[in-house]
Amino acid sequence: MIIVVALVSTPALLAIPFVPDHDEQVLERLPAAANPVNHELRALRNRLNANPGQLDIAVKLAKRYIELGKAEADPRFYGYAQGVLKPWWDIPEPSSEVLLLRALILQNRHDFDSALHDLATLLHQEPTNAQAWLTQAVILQVRARYDDAQRSCIPLMELDSPLAASTCLASIGSLTGHAAKSYDFLREALKETQVTSTDQRLWSLTVLAEIASRIGRYEEADQFFSEALKFRRQDIYLLNAYADFLLDQKRPEEVIAMLSEKTRIDSLLLRVALAKQQLGDDDLPNIVTQLKARFAASRLRGENLHQGDEARFTLSLLKQPQQALQLAQANWVSQREPKDARILLEAAIAAHNPAAAQSVIEPPSLKNRIPG
Amino acid sequence: MLLRALLGFILYGCCLAVFAHKASDSYLTLMVSAGKVSGQWDIALRDLDFAISLDTNGDSAITWKELHNKHDAITSYAFTHLHISSGESPCQIKPTQYLVDNHTDGAYSVLLFDVACPRLSTEIGINYMLFFDLDPQHRGLLRVEYGGATHTAVLSPTQNNQKIVLAQVKSGTVFLQYLHEGIWHIWTGYDHILFLLSLLLPAVLYRQAARWKPAIRFRPVLIEVIKIVTAFTIAHSITLSLATLEVISLPSRWVESAIAASVILAALNNLYPLINRNLWLMAFGFGLIHGLGFANVLKDLGLPQNMLLLTLLAFNLGVELGQLAIVTGFLPFAFWLRKTQCYRKVVFTLGSVLIAMLAFIWLLERSLNLTLID
Numbered sequence: 001m002i003i004v005v006a007l008v009s010t011p012a013l014l015a016i017p018f019v020p021d022h023d024e025q026v027l028e029r030l031p032a033a034a035n036p037v038n039h040e041l042r043a044l045r046n047r048l049n050a051n052p053g054q055l056d057i058a059v060k061l062a063k064r065y066i067e068l069g070k071a072e073a074d075p076r077f078y079g080y081a082q083g084v085l086k087p088w089w090d091i092p093e094p095s096s097e098v099l100l101l102r103a104l105i106l107q108n109r110h111d112f113d114s115a116l117h118d119l120a121t122l123l124h125q126e127p128t129n130a131q132a133w134l135t136q137a138v139i140l141q142v143r144a145r146y147d148d149a150q151r152s153c154i155p156l157m158e159l160d161s162p163l164a165a166s167t168c169l170a171s172i173g174s175l176t177g178h179a180a181k182s183y184d185f186l187r188e189a190l191k192e193t194q195v196t197s198t199d200q201r202l203w204s205l206t207v208l209a210e211i212a213s214r215i216g217r218y219e220e221a222d223q224f225f226s227e228a229l230k231f232r233r234q235d236i237y238l239l240n241a242y243a244d245f246l247l248d249q250k251r252p253e254e255v256i257a258m259l260s261e262k263t264r265i266d267s268l269l270l271r272v273a274l275a276k277q278q279l280g281d282d283d284l285p286n287i288v289t290q291l292k293a294r295f296a297a298s299r300l301r302g303e304n305l306h307q308g309d310e311a312r313f314t315l316s317l318l319k320q321p322q323q324a325l326q327l328a329q330a331n332w333v334s335q336r337e338p339k340d341a342r343i344l345l346e347a348a349i350a351a352h353n354p355a356a357a358q359s360v361i362e363p364p365s366l367k368n369r370i371p372g
Numbered sequence: 373m374l375l376r377a378l379l380g381f382i383l384y385g386c387c388l389a390v391f392a393h394k395a396s397d398s399y400l401t402l403m404v405s406a407g408k409v410s411g412q413w414d415i416a417l418r419d420l421d422f423a424i425s426l427d428t429n430g431d432s433a434i435t436w437k438e439l440h441n442k443h444d445a446i447t448s449y450a451f452t453h454l455h456i457s458s459g460e461s462p463c464q465i466k467p468t469q470y471l472v473d474n475h476t477d478g479a480y481s482v483l484l485f486d487v488a489c490p491r492l493s494t495e496i497g498i499n500y501m502l503f504f505d506l507d508p509q510h511r512g513l514l515r516v517e518y519g520g521a522t523h524t525a526v527l528s529p530t531q532n533n534q535k536i537v538l539a540q541v542k543s544g545t546v547f548l549q550y551l552h553e554g555i556w557h558i559w560t561g562y563d564h565i566l567f568l569l570s571l572l573l574p575a576v577l578y579r580q581a582a583r584w585k586p587a588i589r590f591r592p593v594l595i596e597v598i599k600i601v602t603a604f605t606i607a608h609s610i611t612l613s614l615a616t617l618e619v620i621s622l623p624s625r626w627v628e629s630a631i632a633a634s635v636i637l638a639a640l641n642n643l644y645p646l647i648n649r650n651l652w653l654m655a656f657g658f659g660l661i662h663g664l665g666f667a668n669v670l671k672d673l674g675l676p677q678n679m680l681l682l683t684l685l686a687f688n689l690g691v692e693l694g695q696l697a698i699v700t701g702f703l704p705f706a707f708w709l710r711k712t713q714c715y716r717k718v719v720f721t722l723g724s725v726l727i728a729m730l731a732f733i734w735l736l737e738r739s740l741n742l743t744l745i746d
Contacts, residue, residue, distance in 0.1 A: 016473070017412075017414075017471035017472060017473040018471060018473070019471055020436035020472055022436065023435065023436055023437035023440070024435050024436070024437060025435060025436045026433045026434070026435055027417060027434050027435065027436055027439060028418065028421075028433070028434040028479040029432060029433050029434075030418060030427060030432040030433070030434070075394070075395035075396075076393070076396050076418065076419075076422075076507065076509075078395075078509065079395055079396060079508060079510060080507055082507070082508045083505060083506045083507050083508055089508075109509070266394075294394070294477070297394055297397070297476045297477065298394045300397070300513050301394060301397055301513065301526060302511075302526045303394075303395075
């Protein structure tokens, strides 16, 4: 659609182009984490270019890109994965491998309904696909469909390590009125599991830390977060969650120490800004300007994937409760995690409009929660 | 076992998108001004590296040298993935400059370019295919700026063709734009100013017994000036209109040389007067040639076909306004100084000599296609 706007101004995005001073001036650093796998990626790419239409190579390459995309929290890699899968993307009945990867890519774009549709098709074809059950459980949880989410955790017991199932169930249980019980259950399950992958352990620790912080067991939360961080695995979700915890604990210096090298990632820059706000740092206006420009750049694409963070930015840093409330409400339509509920509540209070947060106060989850 | 195979690729837990970077975008801006189209295209270095490998030495850092060495490759890659057309015929894209800019998500290569459309109509068509084969989530963020309005569109694999209709532009805006161009042209086109001055310099004098004498009263001077200016105006308006409407057409080298010659003759006529009465006839005759020169400028600016007469009128009025400003600046000054030696010796005589010399250089340059002075 063409929008005609008189004199649209996007000054922050249109800086003045320049000619660099000298030949050796570094203009851009490519994502470093891509380095070790660069070789493998290039080899796979070359093989695919030599054999276009070869599904197994394409699937392998797309998987690598999605893993990178998750680790770096970088949507470009998801785009590359989609590009690799292009020949199969629009065919009527793609193979189960393509369905799974497509669901992951759609999920990343917050196209949850399409992702769920693909996962349902895939699980119908292949009921033993653990990744599909897990992904489905995660999306259903985000959408606050806790009953369905729980049902999607159960097959994991037999398919994957029981720890995955326990983590999945505890995570949902903690949001449906059984936080303390879920916490103890998961802690036991983690203790009993000797052999498991790093990624699995990281996830369980993150879930434990988040439940602990929600039920006020801050020291334990801190321990679980610290343990998870010891793996030194790039996990943006974990960094965000721990930074939020530290901000709540009024420990802004630690947030800055942890994230100052990673501010290329927008959500982490937001946490740094909130930490600097707590410290009364002089640098804050500069960071606020940067964040404003980044949100504006995202909006130019016609996407609004990060309204939750934008609501938080608008409320805490721009101090515009009305606008923040609108963003938080829009965010709540598609995402219903605890942090989404919290920003909606905070914005509603700040805007003196408690009724706007009614759906948080009486969530559907309480009506259909599971007894026991 | 399937389970084992899967374990290598389990994305645990909260694999939801966190607000990290935006996905890949390029920023394509087209500026349509006075019928001329130019553009700026900002493309992320990361994306270019992914498509055509900028990081030649593989150290994960892209330097200006590495980028600079790839400018040809970038140009050919980028412009085979972008097609601009107007009135159903394709336009030629000519890169003019390579710059760098920092956007919120990293450094971008900035390509500046001119767009030459054989027939610029009120519609510009854009066909955009950059990176869509490699990254279907890439978007081209298009801005078209025209006559004070901005059209924006997001170009995606499913919406990669855009037709931007320029007709919504207010005719008032176009009028002012061309009026401005007209004024600007007479002020920066020294040949026209000098021609006019050469004719006006003797207006405050009169010739008696082969000598120049200062005019006594202002009124006859004013009438003389009005006659000259009006004759020049009518003459160049005629040829400007005829040439713009493509009734007559002469090669611009010929026209430009003739304009230079007209300045020489006008200046020499002050030094060795052949015509000292009815200078307006000279203004009219040479005015016809100057009008052809104005027409070439107007053609270079480009003409919106739907507003041909409006732009012609606006440009012409602009030329007259610029000319009027010169005359009102010159006349009181000349009249005030007319009795002094300074006026007759320095302004009139030396001035005419200098004008003739300068115009002679122009004549050589234009007729022989040389560059003698900057």
